[in-house]
Amino acid sequence: MAAVTQPGPGRPRLGPRRRAGGTPRAEILDAAAELFTTKGYASTSTRAIADAVGIRQASLYHYFAAKDDILDVLLDLTVTAPLTVAAQLAAAAAPAAVRLYALAWYDVRQLAASRWNLGALYLLPELRSERFAQFRARRAELRGHYEQLATEVAAGDSTAAPAAGAPELAFRLVETVIDIRSDAGIAPAALEHTIPETVLRMLGWSGSATEIRTAASALLDALPVDEIQLAQMPEHQQ
Amino acid sequence: MAAVTQPGPGRPRLGPRRRAGGTPRAEILDAAAELFTTKGYASTSTRAIADAVGIRQASLYHYFAAKDDILDVLLDLTVTAPLTVAAQLAAAAAPAAVRLYALAWYDVRQLAASRWNLGALYLLPELRSERFAQFRARRAELRGHYEQLATEVAAGDSTAAPAAGAPELAFRLVETVIDIRSDAGIAPAALEHTIPETVLRMLGWSGSATEIRTAASALLDALPVDEIQLAQMPEHQQ
Structure with a gap:
């Protein structure tokens, strides 16, 4: 750290920016x-x-x-884009299984591809304080979107009735990408399909994996993806 | 903290012990x-x-x-008992689905019932250091037990073929009890059955939930449970 140039306020730095983001x-x-x-x-x-x-x-x-303001913005980045997608999917006409697959797919991808594994911060004791009540509410809102879609899927035609509380586990299974990434240092690319498909299987859904992937891909393509992707990038956050 | 009595070494404390454990x-x-x-x-x-x-x-x-020695012992407590159970189940004659249900049931229960939610420490950056290599290896061994049983279940007769990587998610779904407990402050009692049953459902298993619970209960009863339960209690750890 000692070798880092410390320019005065307002003075442009001499070296190139080493960090992600343009600001x-x-x-x-x-x-x-x-x-x-x-x-x-x-x-x-x-x-x-x-x-x-x-x-x-x-x-x-x-x-x-303060430092907790930085943490709050970073945490918020992990739910902003999936919340946008979830709200758009809630209004879409596709079957619940396709919408749940699409949401889980999008969310696993963003949790796996983010530059740093920010979800690993969810278990910090600091997050239980009043300071982070708003973040906790937004994450609970996302969890609610999952639960609603999962409940619809579980109520649909299934070959084996799922466990009574299974819909609450859909969101939790998606977030296991954080633990896998933390343990292995990287999240295997296959997870972006393994997890959404497994979310549906655990709800008793027995359709074709290939067909639902195609349908979910078409559904995500129909959403205003540009806006969503921008929302993920720190340099576009205000 | 200032009011706490600070007796000299070897001198018995005046007040009653306020802490769990007899030593x-x-x-x-x-x-x-x-x-x-x-x-x-x-x-x-x-x-x-x-x-x-x-x-x-x-x-x-x-x-x-040192402080990391304390952390190491605490982390080890979260895997010692399930590893003992897993080794005993690996040698048992019951079907893979019954053994996997029993392991997940035991593990969810101990993660949910432990006095403190120690699994929340798994994501600490400190755990990636060489100091905790042995703990990481033991947790990986437990994950391996889950994966082996889950692979057997997935290969068995199922109505819908599970996703290719689903067996790796069995262990992960069990550990979501840590996240649920962290978010809600408590792990709902129903999870001790919801999670094991959902683990089997996501592997394509379509048997009767009541029957497998009965079979897993009988299997766990047949294990030397006393030893296992002692292994969980800090006061019996050396």
Whole structure:
């Protein structure tokens, strides 16, 4: 850290930006995401984040008043895009199984492909505080979307009746991509289909995997994907 | 913390023990488990643990050389009993579905009933260090037991073929009890059957839930349960 150039406020840095994102704000978010997921949230100071970006701590405070504000934005990034997709899917005319597959597919992909495994922060004791009540409510809203679709699938024609509480596990199975990624260092690409298909199987659904994948792909293509993808990228967040 | 009596080494404390466990070692483990899961691992010092037990920091070092040794023992407690059960089930003559149900049932119950939600520590960045290689290997061994049984179930007669990678998700679905407990503050009792049954459903198994529960219960009763249950209790750990 000692070798990092520390330019004065407002003065352009000499070196090229090393961080993802085209703005100081995006660079701060990227550096914080890396440090929170690799060193730990409590072990990371705003000073360490500023150092990793190559700015002064005072400059960082221009963008974020406190460390928990940075965490809040990062956590929110993990649910913003799937919530948008879930709301659009709720209004779509496709069968519940296709909509649930599409939501799980989209969500697994974004959890697996994000630059840092931010979902690993969900279990932080800090998240139980009032400060993160809004984030918890938004994640609960996403969980509710899953549960509603899963309940519809479970009520449909199935060869084996699913367990009574199975619809609540759909969201949980999707989030296991976070644990797999944490243990293995990477989430295998196959998960983007293994998990959505398994979510349907555990609800008693017995249709064709190939057909539902095609239908879910067409459904996702019909959504305003550009907006959704932009919503995922830190450099487009305000 | 200032009000806690701090007796000298070897001197009996005046007040009654407030902690779970009949020995100082068990009390240290219990206090550490509480602090690690409610305040965070990095935020908890060995001094804070000693204070919570009501002993001197020097006395704590008589039992544990460092904070990571305490974490290592606590993590190990989450896999010791299920590993014992898994090894016994691997040698049992029952069908794979019954053995997998029994393992998942036992494991969900112990993860749900443990005094502190220690599984929430699995995602700590600290666990990726060499220090915890042995724990990671033991947890991987447990995951292997699940995968082997799940592969057998998936290969059996099923009405809908499961997804290719579904057997790897059996272990992951069991561990979602940790996330549910973290979010809700408690793991609903119904999960001890919802999760094992859903594990089988996602593998294409279509038998009777009532029958498999009865068979798994008889199988678990036939195992040397006393030894297993003792293995779970910190006061019996060495």
